[in-house]
Amino acid sequence: MAYEINDACISCGACAAECPVSAISEGDSKYVIDPDTCIECGACAGVCPVGAPEQA
Numbered sequence: 001m002a003y004e005i006n007d008a009c010i011s012c013g014a015c016a017a018e019c020p021v022s023a024i025s026e027g028d029s030k031y032v033i034d035p036d037t038c039i040e041c042g043a044c045a046g047v048c049p050v051g052a053p054e055q056a
């Protein structure tokens with residue numbers, strides 16, 4: 001399953017910069033991952049300061 005960003009996201013943008021397939025974009029209240037593009041590499045989870053990306 002793709003990764004999902006939970007409500008802990010503070011919209012810092014670090015994950016979007018690290019995603020190798022550009023699956024992450026800025027949403028209304030947090031960043032969001034396109035599940036069809038995500039290849040489950042875990043890079044976003046590794047750089048997030050608040051642990052918001054979780055494997056669904």
Ligand code: SF4
Pocket residue numbers: 003018019020021022023024033037038039040041042043044045053
């Ligand atoms: S798990 Fe990897 S491919 Fe999926 S959104 Fe995070 S950085 Fe991008």
Ligand code: SF4
Pocket residue numbers: 005008009010011012013014015016030031044047048049050051052053
């Ligand atoms: S790195 Fe974490 S806090 Fe920053 S935009 Fe991504 S999910 Fe949100």
